[in-house]
Amino acid sequence: MSIATQDDQAPTGSGQSDEPMLTYVPARAWGTRAAAVLLSLAVVYFLVSIGGNANFGWSVVGEYLFDARILSGLYLTIWLTIVTMVIGVVLGTIFAVMAMSRNIVISTVADAYIWFFRGTPVLVQLIFWYNLGALFPELSIGIPFTSWGMSVPTNTLISPITAAVLGLGLNEGAYMSEIIRSGLLSVDPGQRQAATSLGMTSRKALWRIVLPQAMPVIIPPTGNQTIGMLKTSSLVSVISLSDLLYSAQTIYSRNFQTIPLLIVACLWYLLATTILSWVQNRIERHFARSRNAST
Amino acid sequence: MMHTPPENRPAMRAPMIVFDRVSKNFGDLPVLRDINLTVSAGEVISLIGPSGSGKSTLLRCVNHLERIESGSITVDGDLIGYRRVGNLAHELPEKLIARQRARIAMVFQNFNLFGHKTALENVMEAPVHVLRIPRKEAEEQAVKLLTRVGLSDKMNNYPRMLSGGQQQRVAIARALAMKPKVILFDEPTSALDPELVGEVLDVMRDLASDGMTMMVVTHEMSFAREVCHRIAFMEGGRIVECGKPAEVLDSPAFERTRAFLSRVQ
Numbered sequence: 001m002s003i004a005t006q007d008d009q010a011p012t013g014s015g016q017s018d019e020p021m022l023t024y025v026p027a028r029a030w031g032t033r034a035a036a037v038l039l040s041l042a043v044v045y046f047l048v049s050i051g052g053n054a055n056f057g058w059s060v061v062g063e064y065l066f067d068a069r070i071l072s073g074l075y076l077t078i079w080l081t082i083v084t085m086v087i088g089v090v091l092g093t094i095f096a097v098m099a100m101s102r103n104i105v106i107s108t109v110a111d112a113y114i115w116f117f118r119g120t121p122v123l124v125q126l127i128f129w130y131n132l133g134a135l136f137p138e139l140s141i142g143i144p145f146t147s148w149g150m151s152v153p154t155n156t157l158i159s160p161i162t163a164a165v166l167g168l169g170l171n172e173g174a175y176m177s178e179i180i181r182s183g184l185l186s187v188d189p190g191q192r193q194a195a196t197s198l199g200m201t202s203r204k205a206l207w208r209i210v211l212p213q214a215m216p217v218i219i220p221p222t223g224n225q226t227i228g229m230l231k232t233s234s235l236v237s238v239i240s241l242s243d244l245l246y247s248a249q250t251i252y253s254r255n256f257q258t259i260p261l262l263i264v265a266c267l268w269y270l271l272a273t274t275i276l277s278w279v280q281n282r283i284e285r286h287f288a289r290s291r292n293a294s295t
Numbered sequence: 296m297m298h299t300p301p302e303n304r305p306a307m308r309a310p311m312i313v314f315d316r317v318s319k320n321f322g323d324l325p326v327l328r329d330i331n332l333t334v335s336a337g338e339v340i341s342l343i344g345p346s347g348s349g350k351s352t353l354l355r356c357v358n359h360l361e362r363i364e365s366g367s368i369t370v371d372g373d374l375i376g377y378r379r380v381g382n383l384a385h386e387l388p389e390k391l392i393a394r395q396r397a398r399i400a401m402v403f404q405n406f407n408l409f410g411h412k413t414a415l416e417n418v419m420e421a422p423v424h425v426l427r428i429p430r431k432e433a434e435e436q437a438v439k440l441l442t443r444v445g446l447s448d449k450m451n452n453y454p455r456m457l458s459g460g461q462q463q464r465v466a467i468a469r470a471l472a473m474k475p476k477v478i479l480f481d482e483p484t485s486a487l488d489p490e491l492v493g494e495v496l497d498v499m500r501d502l503a504s505d506g507m508t509m510m511v512v513t514h515e516m517s518f519a520r521e522v523c524h525r526i527a528f529m530e531g532g533r534i535v536e537c538g539k540p541a542e543v544l545d546s547p548a549f550e551r552t553r554a555f556l557s558r559v560q
Contacts, residue, residue: 197360199393201390
């Protein structure tokens, strides 16, 4: 330590002048406070007007919130979301890697897939898959242009559920492939070079070195897509698949309690998306570990 | 520093890296022209020359990160990247090239440590997942190597928590973990703050006196003079001259070498 000077020794009391010490008062943002008060009043008024409005049918909402049909619809919605997202991620990874291939045929096929499935409405795709039987009455497995193989009528193979999984999964794959591609591109090419020069094959370098480091870029938009998918899956009601929305619709088409049943569906959608956001948050933190670890 | 001056070292052994009439173009631009060079086992050779002279490209051809268009490169007798059938050279499948690369280590200008792995994990990664060494054994080896490069207290740090000099020393430990026949250094100190250059050169000096075969692309003339057995000066994709450090640095035979040296020294 250096020798203390006079200034160091006297932080209080004997200063440069005899003036009393200043007390600091932070500026008060009156405008912000007024806005906050007004906003609170508006929110309270809004809640009261909803809660007090008998047309919302809150008692009906309570009655159907845990209805077996609603719960099985919720189950199907969650199942569809998980299955189609898994398909989307797998297809997305494959097509992202294909799109980055140096072989022009491979990358063009990937580009065309992405172009087609992003360029057409998923609702149309769903109906299309559902009606595949009209285009190809029979589906067959075998060696093309030979008689070897077997075939089945399309309509026995493409049930509403397979149409939904195909439609949503293929569509999701196109979006996921763009997300994964941007993630892969965010990793410094030097990482792949280092892995290669250590004797890794390009597949091993992708799995062990590049993809894990692309995760912080891939996860936030993937979380978004999952939340989006949870709601997009409600489109399957057009091919009469009993998801959460369709179950609610089935019930209100009989008892005409349209609004309360839509509220029931919304409450479940909200709960599910809230849980998904929380899960996404945890995963993001897990992968951020090496980025801002402090030990 | 325990460092044996070049002249006191045991006589050179067998040829380790042999470049035979190597040429390469990027499109229409020739980047390597008729390179002939033999690096002996245990030799340290540095490649110097202006940027764009082909030094780094030559280095990257040794582990087939770049393809050559004609000629051949062998490392310890193995033709790199190809299988010879009569006068045809068939490019090897990726797996076999990877196997060749596993014994030809490379140290990069920008370190290229795996950002999602700690220093220890960086050193263990390839031994475990490429050489299939048991985890425990790989870890013991990694601890030894990191201690050797003076980083025993940084083993659990992620790369971004290390200084440039520390990162490069981890990269060297990672290279050593593969028990390489050769280490290629591509401007290992160019991205470092001046005060961190020394610690990396010390580690390289240590390797040199251990008898490691090294090819070093560098701008550190004092390192080249002190540690290397030979210096090759490259320009325009050719090796203009190659010889003992004192010869090339103090009495270059060619005007172009002289002009380059007067600019960097």
